[in-house]
Amino acid sequence: METNPDFNKYMDQYFHYLGQWESPSKCGLKVVHRKDGKTLIIVTEIYRQNPGTPVTEWCAPLATRIMAEFQCPSDRCIFIEHTPDLGSKLTFYGETFDLVTFQPEGKDLVISKWTRLNPEEVDSLMDE
């Protein structure tokens, strides 16, 4: 596992994956095993440090891989996509958290919807 001074409460490791067109790609990852038996997974888009496919564009295959690697069935997982603030001059282009829900389609997952969460909601999901 790589360590990095930039790790924060929403990411404590990097996760490497093959993205679209098999591009080597990388995201931030935090996995929290909650008291209720569910697993909270937070993937963070790391922009310039990700040489390949952004997490939003590869969300379902990425979730499938992470859930398999951490042995977490999709119905026991809470999956959150995190995009950090890049300091853009555009006021709406800030930090975001989206709860991603999936539906199984054969052996794969497909995205059902994204639901915007605020940081407090994410923090409470981490504490449960």
Next chain:
Amino acid sequence: MKFKLIYPRWEKLEGQTIFNLPPHGPVVMAAEIPEHVEVDFTDENVENLVIDESPDFVGISMMLTTQVKRGWAIADEYRKLGKKVIFGGISTMLHAEETMLHADSIFLGEVEGRLGEVFKDFSRKDLKKIYNFMSKPPEMNLIGPARRDILNKDLYYHKGFRMVDLFHASRGCIYDCYPCAVRYLGGRGFRPRPIDRVVEELSQMDNNRLFIVDNSLALDTQWEKDLFKAMIPLKKKWVSHTIEDKDEVLDLAAQAGAWYVYQAVFDTSDYIKNRIKQYHEYGIAVEGTILLGLDNQTEDDIKRLVDFLLEIELDLAEFTVLAPFPHTKAYSDLLKQGRIFDTDWNHYNAGKVVYQPKHMSPERLTELFQYAWDTFYKDEPQSQKMFNLISRVVTRELADGTHTPRRRDLADLSFGKQVPKLS
């Protein structure tokens, strides 16, 4: 072997001045085609395409999302004739899965050092479905002079005035701008070409006026300064995207022939005001690129922005509405929020509203888009403002002996089509 290379046409924005520039992607690609292959190029924006059985192999190069549907239709016709078709270019990468449905092969990524393999495979009847070089950029010193000899240059004149030629000195970008797909297309790093290779190509170009199409020149100060220093003796006059705001850089840019820059104007701040003022102090004109329909813009904000543009004396302004192109942050945000209602790629021309804006209806945004064009050009039309810019560059060219007079023999033609003769 005869290779038919096609650049599909697209519908231009209604009511706006049409400028057809010589395309860049096809000439960069053509430079990598093996010497024994005869290249026959058609830019459908300036000439008619005749689809027949003469080519051995067909290539379709697409830059814009608004080209893809036409590109696919052309491919379907050739494939009915039994011809193999390969696609490449920016919008092939943006629309790869859909394009594969109309292709024998698609090429993803940058071509340098890679096309020999493609043509060898074609000759062996072993063309691969995908040539995937995404995330595998070539060595920058492999990028040689583009093959502009494939262009019918006379077709890129408007009433005897020659259009700028496109040129690039770097690839990639370090930023993740909201509406931009470069991070997906060109990787997430800045990759400058070696200066001597840039100068070699510039020296070979017979056009004194250029558009340096790099995403931004303002990404590596030392390289930028070295580039401009090396360009000074060439006496070219050029248009580009952003140049760094350091005085020593702007001074060198002006000496190197900076004519005008495209500068994004996203708010009414002093930062923008000072940026425009600084360019003007170095004799560099500014065409503002103004994106309308962002989530932080209300109707009042858009109106205030247009007033601001007039106040800061922009030389030209180009208004567009946000088009959420695939593989951009804008696309993923609007997709997540379920706000994209139109997925007809022909409508992704940055003039039609294809998503639900945050603070107004799509119809109101369309009206404000028109309002912005009308208001900015009310007192001085776009053609006059453009003429002012051309007059400035002609003055500079006359002073340094680089001016080429207007072609009288093409005075009644605009991009190959007949127009009333100028007096």
